[in-house]
Amino acid sequence: MFIARQKFSDVLDVNPQLILMLPRFGMKLGFGEKRIEEICRSEEVPVSLFLMLCNVYTFDDYMPSDEEIQAIEGEWLVRYLKASHDYYINHRLPHIRKHVERIAQAAGDIGAVLMDFFGEYQKEVTNHFEKEETTLFPRISKGKDHSVTSKDSHEMTYMHDNIGDKLSDLTNIIIKYLPAEIMPNERIGVWFDLAQLSKDLDKHAIIEEKILIPYFSRKEGGEL
Amino acid sequence: MKTRNIVLMESSVIITEGLQKIINETPELKVQKIYRSYPQVVGRSGADILVVNPKLLREEELDKLFQDWKRENDELVILALHTDYTSAVVLKMFDNVIERDDNVSVILNKLRTTRSKSTDKDSSQSCELSAREKDVLRLVAKGLTNKEIADELNLSIHTVITHRKNITSKTNIKSISGLTIYAMLNKLIQQ
Numbered sequence: 423m424f425i426a427r428q429k430f431s432d433v434l435d436v437n438p439q440l441i442l443m444l445p446r447f448g449m450k451l452g453f454g455e456k457r458i459e460e461i462c463r464s465e466e467v468p469v470s471l472f473l474m475l476c477n478v479y480t481f482d483d484y485m486p487s488d489e490e491i492q493a494i495e496g497e498w499l500v501r502y503l504k505a506s507h508d509y510y511i512n513h514r515l516p517h518i519r520k521h522v523e524r525i526a527q528a529a530g531d532i533g534a535v536l537m538d539f540f541g542e543y544q545k546e547v548t549n550h551f552e553k554e555e556t557t558l559f560p561r562i563s564k565g566k567d568h569s570v571t572s573k574d575s576h577e578m579t580y581m582h583d584n585i586g587d588k589l590s591d592l593t594n595i596i597i598k599y600l601p602a603e604i605m606p607n608e609r610i611g612v613w614f615d616l617a618q619l620s621k622d623l624d625k626h627a628i629i630e631e632k633i634l635i636p637y638f639s640r641k642e643g644g645e646l
Numbered sequence: 647m648k649t650r651n652i653v654l655m656e657s658s659v660i661i662t663e664g665l666q667k668i669i670n671e672t673p674e675l676k677v678q679k680i681y682r683s684y685p686q687v688v689g690r691s692g693a694d695i696l697v698v699n700p701k702l703l704r705e706e707e708l709d710k711l712f713q714d715w716k717r718e719n720d721e722l723v724i725l726a727l728h729t730d731y732t733s734a735v736v737l738k739m740f741d742n743v744i745e746r747d748d749n750v751s752v753i754l755n756k757l758r759t760t761r762s763k764s765t766d767k768d769s770s771q772s773c774e775l776s777a778r779e780k781d782v783l784r785l786v787a788k789g790l791t792n793k794e795i796a797d798e799l800n801l802s803i804h805t806v807i808t809h810r811k812n813i814t815s816k817t818n819i820k821s822i823s824g825l826t827i828y829a830m831l832n833k834l835i836q837q
Binding site for chain 1: 745752818820823826827830831832
């Protein structure tokens with residue numbers, strides 16, 4: 423487990439994915455040899471939440487205790503989640519789309535169907551995030567009478583599973599089932615992007631389901 | 647909620663006593679039997695979850711473990727109790743791994759939520775789709791419901807659902823649109 427007095431560069435050696443934490447918390451590169459507590463302090467980011475998310479991202483078995491979850495800064499968590507959504511919708515998916523487009527162009531008749539599939543996936547992800555941001559997050563920040571219900575949490579889990587299944591289907595089709603001669607290098611390249619996105623989205627889902635929902639449902643006295 | 651029965655296979659009394667204490671505090675889980683070594687004969691166990699220390703078995707016995715125990719109940723969940731060094735390849739065969747340093751909530755979570763991976767009996771069969779599975783897949787790709795597929799192929803809905811489960815476990819594709827692409831790529835349907 424990472425601790426506050428570790429150097430952030432050491433943390434990155436253990437899990438390079440954690441570089442994504444910086445833009446999501448509005449933090450900058452160029453942190454040099456600073457410790458986690460130092461960069462968090464200079465950027466006014468709550469260090470306990472930052473560490474908690476780094477640990478969730480890195481250690482599959484790690485889950486913060488109820489007390490730790492109740493002690494986090496909720497507005498910061500929502501801010502982090504929104505920044506993650508922005509990264510998926512406006513950066514990651516368009517980037518992957520370009521790869522898939524190149525593969526689709528070389529795939530003949532099946533190409534159009536593949537693009538439809540990707541488009542459908544992209545739309546589903548975007549709609550899900552937009553729905554969270556327009557219906558769930560505002561209710562959460564309003565407090566008391568707008569608490570999170572078990573329906574919210576079931577709906578969220580269902581959508582996360584669905585999005586995960588589609589991404590896994592896309593990966594399988596691209597790597598295992600398209601004919602061997604279609605753009606092998608491009609496909610190997612996009613495989614890494616898809617694997618990274620899949621891992622990132624899995625952790626994102628865990629953060630929403632296991633930290634966001636419990637935090638706000640208990641905070642507002644709602645029942646799960 | 648239905649109680650899930652757990653069978654433990656572990657030589658260390660210290661460990662089984664501890665596990666039993668943790669498990670018995672949870673109403674929906676119950677330790678049903680404890681083996682100190684790998685039993686030569688496996689009778690009907692009624693177990694839902696098997697927690698076994700892989701070091702009780704030689705590597706060549708592992709295959710037999712999965713065959714013996716999943717024969718009766720292919721939904722049976724088999725977890726490794728990881729106390730000493732065991733190779734990652736071996737651990738990967740299990741549905742999940744309980745680590746020696748796991749805390750109580752992690753252990754209970756693994757016991758409660760782990761689902762059985764696609765069963766071993768599939769691995770003895772070919773990974774290719776059978777003729778019947780291809781028939782079902784064609785109709786799935788055309789957008790028919792399970793009921794419509796059952797009527798069309800003269801099968802029960804239950805059989806259709808079984809075929810669909812097998813199609814998904816063989817291809818690793820879950821969504822209907824993904825299966826449609828698979829069907830096209832394998833020339834099962836025209837575009």
